[in-house]
Amino acid sequence: MSVLVNKNSKVIVQGFTGSEGSFHAQQMMEYGTNVVGGVTPGKGGQTHLDRPVFNTVRDAVEQTGADVSIIFVPPAFAADAIMEAADAGIQVIVCITEGIPTEDMVMAKNYLAGKTCRLIGPNCPGVMTAEECKVGIMPGFIFKKGTVGIVSKSGTLTYEAVDQLTKAGLGQTTAIGIGGDPIIGTTTKEAVELLMNDPETEAIVMIGEIGGGMEAEAARWIKADGNRKPVVGFIAGQTAPKGRRMGHAGAIVGGADDTAAAKMAIMRECGIHVVESPALIGETMLKALGKN
């Protein structure tokens, strides 16, 4: 099983011929992802990395049967790329681009409402199903196939968690990097729900950060859902001052509810194994699974 992407996913790359798109498409193919082509408007008909280039996502879908897209286009054009993918019938749209204007994302998210597709990101490291399919920029070698699912707002902190799990002997199903922007396609709760309903996933790591209310929403859902699987949680930014944006556009403490302390308290109340130090994610998961 796993969620969102697997070895049968047919992936296209939007922004295929650009430097980021080319580099990561190559990396994804080396990991074994079935990249069936790419889209660069005006370069349709060319071949790049031994794959066909299309002018539009619709052309790519019609001719390759692609169902997953990964977006590497610059911020000014990224919201448009998301909507184009949705219009063409892509089911899983992964947007890596950082720095998209918020108003553009409000429009894109509104455009996606009611459609069957799922957007992951933007401003995220992508989605990775261990030893099957990488649709993102995560380093493949740290992953090992197993039973732990990961949901995270952050890139390198996800790698940190995965690395600790692998070294603790705990492999992974799917890691979902949901992104650090104020408006993202898939919320923490929605990603956790996907993993909770995945029969192969036995436990979940949920990594959040300051700003917004998504972690609290996810925690309350986990409890209401009956704490079916152990969840280890961490919130980055316990030491972040109020009102300052910490790198990610969405990582800013506004009121009393979106501090790390407030989120961690709600997560604890909802039965999540909350770690104060990100160095303890692996060993806490071992304990939660009764394996230490």
Add this chain to the structure above:
Amino acid sequence: MNIHEYQGKEILKRYGVRIQEGIVAESPDKAVEAAKQIMAQTNSKFVVVKSQIHAGGRGKGKVQGSEQRGVALAKSVEDVRQISENLIGKVLVTHQTGPEGKKVNKVLVAQDVFYPGESEPKEMYLGILLDRSKACNVIMASTEGGMDIEEVAEKTPEKIVKEWIDPAVGLQAFQARKIAFGLGLQGEAFKEMVKFVTSLYKAYVDTDASMFEINPVLKTSDNKILAVDAKVNLDDNALYRHPDLANLRDITEEDPLEVEASSNDLNYVKLDGNVGCMVNGAGLAMATMDIIKLSGGEPANFLDVGGGANAKTVEAGFRIILKDPNVKAILINIFGGIVRCDRVATGVVEAYKAIGDIPVPIIVRLQGTNAAEGAKIIDESGLKVQSAVELKEAAEKVRAVVANL
């Protein structure tokens, strides 16, 4: 990006939002000149002198070492001179500036809008911001003008009117009317408020703002609606399509180290602690600050060097961190995914040598591709740098260093 009150009001005025008129001044002489002009226009002896800093609470805030408030009513030209002298070049402390305060470089000399007339003036609140959970903009209005909206939301939530805006169609007339009725307005003031809200929302969308806070919005004694204050935040990610707004940035309001970091494309936020840090990725950077705290230190900064941590970015990072005199130790935490740890290690060694002797202990934690090779390069460099591979190991080394400070 934050801008000043006077800049925010200029934007609003362009969109037909009625504002408390004023003239910005950088010296007491200019303030006096401005006051004379406004007094002549308004046929009044009164003007308000408002310090222009990027922080709220100016009306209650005081200039360091004096009783001068950050916003004051002047009843004569002599008053204007005195108040401006008390403010310009001085440090204003408000509940938002922290005890160190902020230097006042400019004052806004503004018309007195609380003049007597046919009805009582009434202060209200209007804000526009993004509702992250609903993924759309929300307009918030309250009859409790001049008060902190968070406090109103907590104590008397029934006094807040909210209208969520459908992104597909934008603000509708009925919504503007609901807000105006919700504020208890009628007659001319009601019509004025509908126009005010409509123009304000257009300004918000057109400028790619991330927050507008008009507190207070005033109904004057002759039933006009106007913005007495304007707190305007603009979306940094959208500034590329608003070069005129990007020019409103006032770097004197920012920490000089943060300005230097941003010119080097580094994401740096200065904090008050004693352990500096340099990390790749924003989430891991926040997590690293948390580790410093858990190990007994206090983070001196947030610093994300981005994906391509190389000798050049590491050197720029070192230089900025070391300019902060409070820094007594540095933790570098790089998770090398695509970027290889041996390259980062070489970069750290090169950067260290380029700077010369760094007087504080440094812990370099490199994890990911070629982590062992990276640690070896650090250990064999002959520099006073400790290496670590696991995050736990780095935390323990920070603890040992902090214990000796």
